[in-house]
Amino acid sequence: MDELPLRCLLIARQGPEDREERIQDHLLELAELARSCGFAVQSRRILKRSEIASKTFYGSGQLEALAAEVSRQGVTHLICDDELRGSQVNAIEKLTGLICLDRTGLILSIFEQRAQTREAKAQVELARCEYELPRLKGAWTHLERQGGGVGLRGGPGETQIEVDRRMVRTRISQLKRELAHLEQVRKTQREGRPKGLPRVALVGYTNAGKTSLLKALTGEGEPRDLLFATLDTTTRKAWLGQDFNPETGEGSLEPKHCLVADTVGFIRKLPHQLVAAFRSTLGEVRTADALLVVADAAHPDLEDHLKVVGATLREIGCEPEGIEAQPRLLVLNQVDRLHRPQKLALRKQHPGAVQACAIEDLGLDEIRLWLRGLIPGPAKPRELEAWELPESIPAQ
Ligand SMILES: Nc1nc2c(ncn2[C@@H]2O[C@H](COP(=O)(O)OP(=O)(O)OP(=O)(O)O)[C@@H](O)[C@H]2O)c(=O)[nH]1
Ligand SMILES: [Mg+2]
Known part of the structure; x- marks a missing residue:
């Protein structure tokens, strides 16, 4: 019999500068993340607060009232859209009796569930260690057991938390060494791939339709x-058709x-620990001959998604212009979910897509034609769109 999903309550802070609509959108996305992690979302709440409460972030009064309300509904987890300090998570858990996860912790849990290969597992564990290091509260007893326990304590006066930190740092060094080795293997694989075949990377916001x-x-x-x-990363060979005109020969x-x-x-606010840990996977994007930037054209936050993609691409070293710039094609996917006027408006907004x-x-022949244009040699110069440029970093 399947286990019942864990129930959670989602919360986000709305400061005086934040538009409520925007925070609602963020909560909707958080609900999707929670669902992807296996949670059942019981409810979502916006907590209006002009100032951040340093101890509990949201303020103890509001949190206590919420906890009393949801504990009757079988809610066990509180998931927060904001990034919290370790001490704040501890204080919230103590106050509410609920298990508290922040956005980064939730994304890390999803990555942990999905990681299949040795490389993905090592990358996610590295991100987890980097995330936990400043949050340690002297409770890493499982690591102590793994290490044998005896003789772990350094010199006299080294506290439990110092021992824990030292163990996590040692693990981080091991993982970094392992990943450096795997990156080398990946590089050799890349060099061994057939020459003369352009390598194109599918990039874009999560759930846009890259795998499709x-x-x-x-x-x-x-x-x-x-x-x-x-x-x-999965790399496969695509057939692009022929450039032959039977009429003219x-x-x-x-x-x-x-x-x-x-x-x-x-994704918006992709944890920086993950971006750093996924360096070698994202190397496939950086070293590709061209990028197909896939977006869900029917998503109400399309433009925000594009800005996040533009900013993340720059963060991993893919500049939109300059001699190193890769040719890019924007693929506005899922247009089957749009009406004609919406498609016309999009055509105006993104004429090169x-x-x-x-x-x-639909649109695949156009994509293949563009890809055929990559063989041989670099693609032609193109007009850049606003989302690709530095000033387009969205307000969080
Ligand atoms: N209606 C419609 N649905 C689509 C289209 N393309 C993809 N989808 C659906 O969108 C969902 C996500 O598709 P994926 O291809 O897994 O998206 P992805 O970008 O690879 O997502 P991640 O790997 O999770 O980042 C799936 O349920 C697809 O069936 C499309 O053109 N139209
Ligand atoms: Mg996918």
């Missing part, structure tokens, strides 16, 4: 309606191909 597009282009991939369904009958790499999705539907084979 991989499937449409290459026949492989397992799309799922979950945030962060894909953690591991121009072009070549030889079919063209490229390699398409599916990658981990981005391809409007596509990965599950109904």
